[in-house]
Amino acid sequence: xxxxxxxxxxxxxxxxxxxxxRRVQGDWWAAAPGVEADLAQEPPAAASRTGxxxxxxxxxxxxxxxxxxxxxxxxxxEGPAAAAxxxxxxxxxxxxxxxxxxxxxxxxxFVGSGPPTYDAEPTALPPxxxxxxDDLVADTVLDGAKYGACTLRAVSARGDSARFRGEPRRDxxxxxxxxxxxxxxxxxxxxxxARATPGAHRAAAEACHWIGRAVGRSHARLAQDIGSARRGxxxxxxxxxxxxxxxxxxxxxxxQGIDPEEYAATLRCLLLPxxxxxxxxxxxxxxxxxxxxxxxxxxxxxxxxxxxxxxxxVVGFGSLPTETPEGDRLTMDLGIPTPPNPYEPxxxxxxxxxxxxxxxxxxxxxxxxxxGGLSDPLRGEPELCEYLTxxxxxxxxxxxxxxxxxxxxxKGYADDRTAAAVWEA
Numbered sequence: 178x179x180x181x182x183x184x185x186x187x188x189x190x191x192x193x194x195x196x197x198x199r200r201v202q203g204d205w206w207a208a209a210p211g212v213e214a215d216l217a218q219e220p221p222a223a224a225s226r227t228g229x230x231x232x233x234x235x236x237x238x239x240x241x242x243x244x245x246x247x248x249x250x251x252x253x254x255e256g257p258a259a260a261a262x263x264x265x266x267x268x269x270x271x272x273x274x275x276x277x278x279x280x281x282x283x284x285x286x287f288v289g290s291g292p293p294t295y296d297a298e299p300t301a302l303p304p305x306x307x308x309x310x311d312d313l314v315a316d317t318v319l320d321g322a323k324y325g326a327c328t329l330r331a332v333s334a335r336g337d338s339a340r341f342r343g344e345p346r347r348d349x350x351x352x353x354x355x356x357x358x359x360x361x362x363x364x365x366x367x368x369x370x371a372r373a374t375p376g377a378h379r380a381a382a383e384a385c386h387w388i389g390r391a392v393g394r395s396h397a398r399l400a401q402d403i404g405s406a407r408r409g410x411x412x413x414x415x416x417x418x419x420x421x422x423x424x425x426x427x428x429x430x431x432x433q434g435i436d437p438e439e440y441a442a443t444l445r446c447l448l449l450p451x452x453x454x455x456x457x458x459x460x461x462x463x464x465x466x467x468x469x470x471x472x473x474x475x476x477x478x479x480x481x482x483x484x485x486x487x488x489x490x491v492v493g494f495g496s497l498p499t500e501t502p503e504g505d506r507l508t509m510d511l512g513i514p515t516p517p518n519p520y521e522p523x524x525x526x527x528x529x530x531x532x533x534x535x536x537x538x539x540x541x542x543x544x545x546x547x548x549g550g551l552s553d554p555l556r557g558e559p560e561l562c563e564y565l566t567x568x569x570x571x572x573x574x575x576x577x578x579x580x581x582x583x584x585x586x587x588k589g590y591a592d593d594r595t596a597a598a599v600w601e602a
Contacts, residue, residue, distance in 0.1 A: 282567040284578075287586040288560040293337060295591060301343030314345045314378050320352045321576050324363055325453040327538070328573040331365055331597040332583050336550055338591035347372070348548055348593040349381035349442075351389050354451075355396035361451035362396040362403075364389060365597045368442040369464070369548050376433075376440055383429060384442040387422035392446070403450050403457050403535075412533045415461045419444065419531060423463065443529070447546050447597060456538040458599065460546060463529045467552025470536075471543035474570055476555070476562050481532040543569050544599040550592035551583065558587045573600035 286297055299316050306312065318333045333350035347370040355362050368384040370377025392399065395418065402411045423444065430440035443464025450457065460468055460481075468480045538544065547555075554561050568574070568582050583596050 281571060282564065284581055285585060288564055289558050289587045291588055293586045293588045295337035295341045297586065299340040301341065303343055303345040316346065318350050319576055319580055324449065324451040326456060326602045327449055328600040329597065330573060330576065330579040332580050333595040334584055336591050336593040337586065339593060345378045346593050347377040347381060348595040349385045350595050351385035353389055353393065355393045356400065359452040360400055362400045363449040363451065364392050365447040367548055367595045368444045370442050371439055374439045376435065380426065380440045381442045384422065384426050384444050387425050388419065388444060388446060391418040391422050399448065400450055403448065403459060404452060404455050406457060408535050411459060411535060415533065416531050419461065419463060445546060449599065458536055458538050458544055460534045462532055465549045467547050467555060468534065469545040469555065471566065471569060474566060476566065479534065481534045483530040538601045540601050542601045545596060547596040550594040551596050554587040554590040561585065561587055
């Protein structure tokens with residue numbers, strides 16, 4: 178075995194050059210931008226201090242190199258005295274997410290001005306009928322899936338008020354897949370029963386049942402319309418399916434001898450194609466709630482707006498003409514109500530308008546559809562938006578984490594919460 182420094186061994190690097198070389202070769206982070214400059218600014222190795230009074234041993238004399246070898250070709254052989262000058266220090270560089278990964282904020286129990294009035298955990302169970310055990314509703318329902326380019330998380334939880342009073346959850350959640358492979362269609366439906374009515378939870382569950390059956394029977398045509406971006410056909414077809422489903426809900430109320438206004442529910446649905454090349458997301462429904470999109474760290478309220486005519490009547494818009502085409506003046510309307518005709522059915526109360534939105538998702542987007550129990554605090558408490566931005570801006574959370582995030586409480590909001598979030602890959 179040849180001795181160190183002999184003719185048969187490779188030339189030894191100097192103290193400074195060797196430290197840098199071994200560090201770059203052995204440490205993965207040495208290749209990061211700016212590391213070379215940091216290494217170049219290190220002080221000279223203490224091994225250069227030799228002789229009397231030094232704690233370092235005296236250097237071993239260098240072995241003469243073979244004749245004919247060019248010493249100037251290898252600057253590492255020149256020793257510390259003749260080492261190449263250090264490069265000029267670089268300007269400080271601002272740290273990025275690549276250098277310092279940002280972690281989501283720690284989980285909190287509530288946000289806002291103070292803790293809510295009710296306890297955070299369920300207190301009382303709803304009453305049960307031994308002959309109607311199928312009527313019981315679980316406190317919390319959690320579901321999730323991953324199809325195509327999207328990851329789905331869905332939850333429905335009883336509100337703090339219902340947990341304290343022992344009332345059943347008025348919200349209902351349905352997640353279903355119709356079809357197989359890339360032609361499959363995923364439906365997420367959620368409904369909220371009327372407040373302060375005994376059968377609110379049954380009405381909500383029935384509304385989800387009817388719309389699920391209607392969409393399932395038409396899923397092939399709906400998937401084709403979504404893939405072909407036929408917005409007009411989608412809107413008209415889903416409007417008919419929604420009216421038909423809510424009409425069956427009203428018919429069920431009549432059969433049970435219940436006022437249809439009491440046995441009613443809001444309905445909100447989301448259609449997600451399983452085709453990874455199709456990023457069209459379709460929302461439709463009737464009633465209050467929220468549709469939000471988290472993009473580039475900001476929440477956007479994309480709930481479809483319903484335009485209503487407001488203000489005083491004007492000629493040509495909402496008001497009768499002052500005279501007939503023949504020039505006859507019309508009599509003044511004194512505001513006396515017309516008595517109802519016993520031979521004509523009473524007019525139905527105005528129905529909630531149909532809402533529809535078809536949008537194209539971008540990679541990194543998070544789409545959130547929810548009932549009023551979550552949309553109201555999102556619109557009314559900025560701290561909740563800020564908190565969920567940090568929690569949901571990254572990769573999709575697990576089911577348990579999503580459940581904890583969706584249950585962050587806000588003082589003054591104690592209704593049931595149902596939410597479905599979609600993360601785009």
